[in-house]
């Protein structure tokens with residue numbers, strides 16, 4: 218992103234982003250912690266944006282920070298610093314969320330150790346990416362997304378009036394036996410055969426990101442997760458006794474103990 222951070226500020230940003238992801242769509246103390254973290258980081262990043270503007274505007278912007286700091290709205294003026302900070306955080310925060318999937322990747326390698334061998338062997342081209350897709354399909358992260366119907370419509374015989382709350386069941390579709398062979402089997406090979414299975418995978422929303430609200434960060438997520446999973450598979454680690462059950466009543470969820478590893 219090009220955000221300059223010293224050690225303690227980097228740790229604080231990481232800590233705050235974790236709190237923001239953990240407090241997503243949750244009432245209670247986790248939500249309050251997330252709101253405080255968000256306000257703190259919006260203020261800090263707004264100061265960073267103002268710092269960038271103290272220097273002359275470069276013709277070629279070299280980072281997301283510079284691009285946002287110098288972005289001009291339709292009125293020709295740069296964004297107000299707080300808005301630019303919100304936009305920066307909209308990229309930094311979900312990138313941190315990939316760590317949740319990385320934890321699930323470690324969980325999968327522990328539960329099915331041959332996955333670790335397959336990731337290590339590099340014999341199958343594109344396996345790490347297929348593994349990343351299967352982690353996103355198999356494990357629960359965002360269970361559903363919601364929206365209000367923008368107009369009266371009919372969806373497969375169902376009348377839906379404008380303003381009705383509509384939920385898209387992400388976890389349900391990603392485990393629908395009509396779409397997936399043995400949906401509760403962890404099998405990255407289902408993504409090495411053809412492209413059409415990818416249309417069914419809606420871990421980060423459905424439709425087309427160019428025309429709707431589907432996550433525009435999906436490619437970034439898959440690429441980062443494939444790299445992280447390959448790195449994890451290459452580490453020599455042992456897994457001490459812990460509670461690796463995953464509570465489905467918590468959102469966003471994780472193994473109860475996180476995933477503790479001891480490196481040799």
Ligand code: HEM
Pocket residue numbers: 307308309311312314315316317318358359362363420421422423429430431432433434435437438
């Ligand atoms: C753990 C990884 C991620 C998950 C589970 C995730 C999930 C989602 C979901 C469910 C939505 C809403 C889709 C909808 O309403 O239909 C969304 C939207 C969005 N995501 Fe992600 N995302 C992830 C990573 C990222 C990354 C890495 C970026 C950018 C670097 C990103 C940027 C965004 C943005 C900007 C939106 C709003 C799109 C809009 O409203 O038009 N996400 N994401």
